[in-house]
Amino acid sequence: MYGCGHDGHVAMLLGAASLLQEYRHKLQGTVVLVFQPAEEGGAGAKKMIEDGALEHVSAIFGLHLASDHPIGSVAFKPGPRMAASGFFEA
Secondary structure, three states, rough: OOOOHHHHHHHHHHHHHHHHOOOOHOOOOOOOOOOOOOOOOOOOHHHHHHHOOOOOOOOOEEEEEEEOOOOOOOOOOOOOOOOOOOOOOO
């Protein structure tokens, strides 16, 4: 089996969607679930904004896999994190 980070991201968002659906009676407002396309190249978020995907969004929460934390743990910091894309020559 081939498994990459994208597989984990899909599984996490679908799991979140399932939980949000289960507790929808306790939520106020609208929840929008999105996948950022082309995140490796740095153009995905810009294109989503240009296309209006986030027009009525008042808050956004991102999630990413990290292998440097123990399985089952959650690590977080306030503010932007992992919000960059760049190139370098080696």
